[in-house]
Amino acid sequence: MEPKLKPIELVAISVGLALCWLPSKASAKPQVPCYFVFGDSLSDNGNNNDLATLAKVNYPPYGIDFPQGPTGRFSNGRNMQDFIVERLGFEDYVPPFAELGRKNIFNGVNYASGSAGILDETGINLDLYENGARKFAVYGLGGIGCAPYIISAIGADTSGCVDKFNEAATLFNDRLKPVVNQLNKNLPDAKFTYLNPSGDPADLVTNATCCEMGGGGGELCIPNSTPCSERSRYVFWDGVHPAEAWNKIIAESAYSSKSSVEASPFNIQQLAKE
Numbered sequence: 001m002e003p004k005l006k007p008i009e010l011v012a013i014s015v016g017l018a019l020c021w022l023p024s025k026a027s028a029k030p031q032v033p034c035y036f037v038f039g040d041s042l043s044d045n046g047n048n049n050d051l052a053t054l055a056k057v058n059y060p061p062y063g064i065d066f067p068q069g070p071t072g073r074f075s076n077g078r079n080m081q082d083f084i085v086e087r088l089g090f091e092d093y094v095p096p097f098a099e100l101g102r103k104n105i106f107n108g109v110n111y112a113s114g115s116a117g118i119l120d121e122t123g124i125n126l127d128l129y130e131n132g133a134r135k136f137a138v139y140g141l142g143g144i145g146c147a148p149y150i151i152s153a154i155g156a157d158t159s160g161c162v163d164k165f166n167e168a169a170t171l172f173n174d175r176l177k178p179v180v181n182q183l184n185k186n187l188p189d190a191k192f193t194y195l196n197p198s199g200d201p202a203d204l205v206t207n208a209t210c211c212e213m214g215g216g217g218g219e220l221c222i223p224n225s226t227p228c229s230e231r232s233r234y235v236f237w238d239g240v241h242p243a244e245a246w247n248k249i250i251a252e253s254a255y256s257s258k259s260s261v262e263a264s265p266f267n268i269q270q271l272a273k274e
Helices: 081-085 120-122 146-154 164-184 243-258 268-273
Strands: 016-020 035-038 133-139 191-194 205-209 213-214 234-236
Touching: 016 268, 081 243, 081 268, 133 164, 133 268, 146 205, 146 213, 164 191, 191 268, 234 243, 243 268
Parallel strands: 133 191, 205 234
Antiparallel strands: 016 035, 016 133
16 A cells, blocks of 8 residues: 655645634534635735746646636645635635735735745734734644655655655654744744645645646646647646545544644644634
């Protein structure tokens, strides 16, 4: 049986989620009143579209399975955050900052930027705790050494992945967990959790990409190329980003996993109830 795979992060920066704490009625939806996302291309849903960067995907075949087509999501369809937002009961996806600016952000904003870029506005809004946010999810790094682009550029070890990249991710995660624990001690009126969701890739294609690589810096899909037809069977959409099918699996893990390796001390469902 193949080992469990982790979501891919390209650099040592965690995706931070802030679930606002506000009084809500028992019958109200969603499970939390607002949801903010900070991160990289795994969560970007359009913030890079108008930036002068190679790290943007507002072109086909990206979005081939998303109702609005290419939106800037680095996948064929929904990304992990889209699925989590659905599980939390929001009627709409959290909009990118590029669409909202500084207005109408009370229900949440997605500040994620492809290639792990951090917008100036992200820094300005990282003081969410001071403005009432009390629930935070911080993501560790996944198996970056198993990304097809990394393997093609460096060559796989006997494990089938590039071991030194995965070892670096493990080291980062080992140092991140105590930071999350310390935040819970230092800020007892807030809740922080560490997440590193995984899933079983059985019956999924793990050693190839659904689209042909060559766009961006070589890791993205070639613009207007024809992707694979069985997109629901692939872990990787392009050289580094998950396909929608895998995004759904790891989102469910983040939301409901009972494993302390994947969610500690809370999964997102538990965090929302705290």
